[in-house]
Amino acid sequence: MKKTIATFILTTLAISLFMACSSDDSTTSSDDSSTSDDTTTQDDDDDDTVTELHAAFAAFNSEATTIYLDGSNVVIETTGLPDHETVYWGEGNTLYIEEPDVAITPSIMSSNNNAVTITVDATPDLTGNTVDTELNTIGIAVSGASIFNDQEGAGDLDEAAASLDWTGAHIGPGVYHYHLEPIAFTDDDDSLAGILLDGVFLYGRQCYSTGTYPTDLDESGGHTSETQYTDGEEEYHYHIINEIYSTTGSYLAFAGPFQGY
Ligand SMILES: [Zn+2]
Numbered sequence: 624m625k626k627t628i629a630t631f632i633l634t635t636l637a638i639s640l641f642m643a644c645s646s647d648d649s650t651t652s653s654d655d656s657s658t659s660d661d662t663t664t665q666d667d668d669d670d671d672t673v674t675e676l677h678a679a680f681a682a683f684n685s686e687a688t689t690i691y692l693d694g695s696n697v698v699i700e701t702t703g704l705p706d707h708e709t710v711y712w713g714e715g716n717t718l719y720i721e722e723p724d725v726a727i728t729p730s731i732m733s734s735n736n737n738a739v740t741i742t743v744d745a746t747p748d749l750t751g752n753t754v755d756t757e758l759n760t761i762g763i764a765v766s767g768a769s770i771f772n773d774q775e776g777a778g779d780l781d782e783a784a785a786s787l788d789w790t791g792a793h794i795g796p797g798v799y800h801y802h803l804e805p806i807a808f809t810d811d812d813d814s815l816a817g818i819l820l821d822g823v824f825l826y827g828r829q830c831y832s833t834g835t836y837p838t839d840l841d842e843s844g845g846h847t848s849e850t851q852y853t854d855g856e857e858e859y860h861y862h863i864i865n866e867i868y869s870t871t872g873s874y875l876a877f878a879g880p881f882q883g884y
C-alpha cells in the first residue's frame with residue numbers, strides 16, 4: 624500500500640516537473656524545432672496519441688490555466704480570471720480600473736465563479752463538416768477567460784454592448800467573457816487570441832504568414848498557413864475577421880461555425 628502511494632506521488636511529481644519544463648519552453652521558441660517534429664505523431668488516423676502539447680499553449684496565462692494532454696485530447700482547466708485590467712475586477716483589486724462608460728453588470732469578478740474546464744481534440748477533424756456555436760463558453764482565451772460568440776442570452780449582442788469593457792468583455796449571468804476582439808492581448812495584430820472548443824486556435828486580425836490581413840479566409844475566418852507557433856509547418860487556424868461588427872466599433876471574436884469537429 625505504501626509503495627503504491629509512493630509510486631503515485633513520484634509519478635505526480637514527474638508529471639508536474641515535465642509540465643513545468645514544457646511551459647518554460649515558451650521563451651525559447653526558436654530552439655523548439657528539433658524536438659517538436661519527432662515527438663508529435665503524424666496523422667494516420669483520428670486517434671493518434673499526441674505526446675507533446677502544441678507550442679501555442681505556452682502563450683496561455685499560466686497563473687489561470689492548467690493545460691495537459693489526455694490521450695488524443697487536450698484538457699484546459701482555468702480559473703477564468705484574466706491577467707489584464709478591467710472594471711469587472713471590482714474596486715480594491717489591483718487589476719481594477721475605472722470605466723465610467725461601461726454599464727457594468729451586477730456581478731464583479733471577486734464574487735463570481737469564473738472557472739471552466741474544456742476538453743478539445745489535440746488534432747482537429749477538418750473534414751469539411753461545420754457545427755454552429757452555442758451560448759456560453761466557445762473557447763478559452765490566452766488570458767485565461769472565456770470566449771463567447773455573437774449572441775447574448777436569447778438575443779443579439781447589440782443589446783449587451785453597453786456593458787462590454789475596454790477589451791470587449793463583460794460578465795453575463797455567468798463567467799467573465801469576450802465577445803469582441805480582446806485588445807488586451809490582440810489589437811490589430813497576429814497574436815494568439817485563444818483556442819476554441821473544436822481544438823482550432825484563434826488568432827488576431829492579421830496573419831503571421833503574410834504580416835497583414837489574410838484574404839483567403841473561409842466563412843469562419845479560417846485558413847491554412849504557417850503561424851508563429853508551427854515552426855514553418857502549415858496549420859488550419861481561425862482569425863478574428865477584419866469587419867467592424869454592428870455599432871460596437873470593434874470586431875467579433877468568433878461567430879462560427881466551427882470547422883474542426
Ligand atoms: Zn455576454
Ligand SMILES: [Zn+2]
Pocket residue numbers: 826829830831832837846848860862
Ligand atoms: Zn493565418
